[in-house]
Amino acid sequence: MDRFYTSKADGGGGPAIFAKGLHLDEISPSPFENIFDQLDAMQAVAPEGFKIHFDFTMHGTDDHMFTLLDRMAAYRIAGCFEDR
Numbered sequence: 317m318d319r320f321y322t323s324k325a326d327g328g329g330g331p332a333i334f335a336k337g338l339h340l341d342e343i344s345p346s347p348f349e350n351i352f353d354q355l356d357a358m359q360a361v362a363p364e365g366f367k368i369h370f371d372f373t374m375h376g377t378d379d380h381m382f383t384l385l386d387r388m389a390a391y392r393i394a395g396c397f398e399d400r
Contacts, residue, residue, distance in 0.1 A: 340395055342369040351388065359393045367395025 345351050358368060370388065381399070388394050 339365060340367045340369055342371055344371045344373060351384075355388065355391050355393070359391055362393045364392075366393060368393050369395050370397050372397070372399040 343354075345354070362368075385397055388397070
């Protein structure tokens with residue numbers, strides 16, 4: 317990856333930032349949305365080599381987090397996970 321990019325900085329995201337040479341976008345998944353529906357939609361339009369940085373910032377618990385991350389990691393666009 318050439319550069320790190322956070323869509324929160326200017327409201328950008330997805331294929332538009334890839335065209336600028338940026339290969340990683342950060343999102344904060346909502347606990348009220350289906351992350352797998354979101355992953356399917358993002359992966360359908362993401363160029364090859366594009367990755368998503370998932371910033372949970374929900375202080376996930378170990379009762380379900382590892383199973384969730386394993387499922388998410390199977391997507392080609394899954395870049396990295398963060399949970400503070």
